[in-house]
Amino acid sequence: MGLSNAFVGFSSTDIDDYRLMQAWRANNNIDLDFNDCQLNDALASENEEFIKTKCRERINMADKYVMLIGKDTKSKHKYVQWEAEVAIEKGCTIICVNLDGSREMVRNTCPPVIRDMGAIFVAFSPRIVAHAIENYKMRDDYGNYYFKDELYKRLGD
Template identity: 65%
Template sequence: MGLPRTFVGFSSTDIRSYWLMSAWKNNSKIDFNFVDCQLAQEINSENEAYIKRKCRERINMAGTFISLIGQDTKSKHKYVRWELEVALEKDCRIIGVNLDGTRYMNPNTCPKIIQDIGAIFVSFSPQIIAYALKNYQMNDNGNWYYKDIVYQELGYKI
């Protein structure tokens, strides 16, 4: 099986976390990889329809949608929520990645659109995200997370 084709969605305030994921991917000492369907460069336009069309094209290439969940993600609707809607329309596998280190769905930061839909939620770290990319299959409902034993087996201190 090939690498998962993945679109990473995030609030503009969390772009550094996306850059860090890209650095993990490019670091040969870190076992972390995926086919990144993110836009190759920032769209230099104010035209919302054009921006959304370009993002939809990239999301349609992906089978997995990683949502980087930061402090303001829940309140971002114009693009963040819209990207999640497109991913759900396409039946992408959803992986919620909590930038605050939480290992489960945090209702204070998680957008309602991906609550109780069968997505998995993990903390922001290469080993657990790579594990989810390799192993997680969407469920029909609920908020899923890995038990402490999985984190421990991956080398995390609990």
């Protein structure tokens, strides 16, 4: 089985958490691997349409959309919510990663666009994120899903 192609969406305030995910992926002692469809460099443009075109191209390469959910993600409509809408439209598996460590959907921080639509919610930890990327398939019964505590324990998270 090949690597999943994942686009990671996040608020600009959560860039350090995204970089930590990249470090996990680069660390030989952490079993997290995926083809990162994120833009390699920040676009030197303020043209919203151009930026969205480039993001859409990258999301169209992905089969998984990983949203890092921090304190202000819910209010990021211009790009973060739009990226999620594009990923949903494309049919990507949606994996929501709570930066506060929560293992379930947190209404106060979760953007409405990804609620009750079959996504999985996990804590920000390399083993459970890796497990979700490798194993989770979208559910079509429109709930909010999470892994049981036993899986976190088994994985060592």
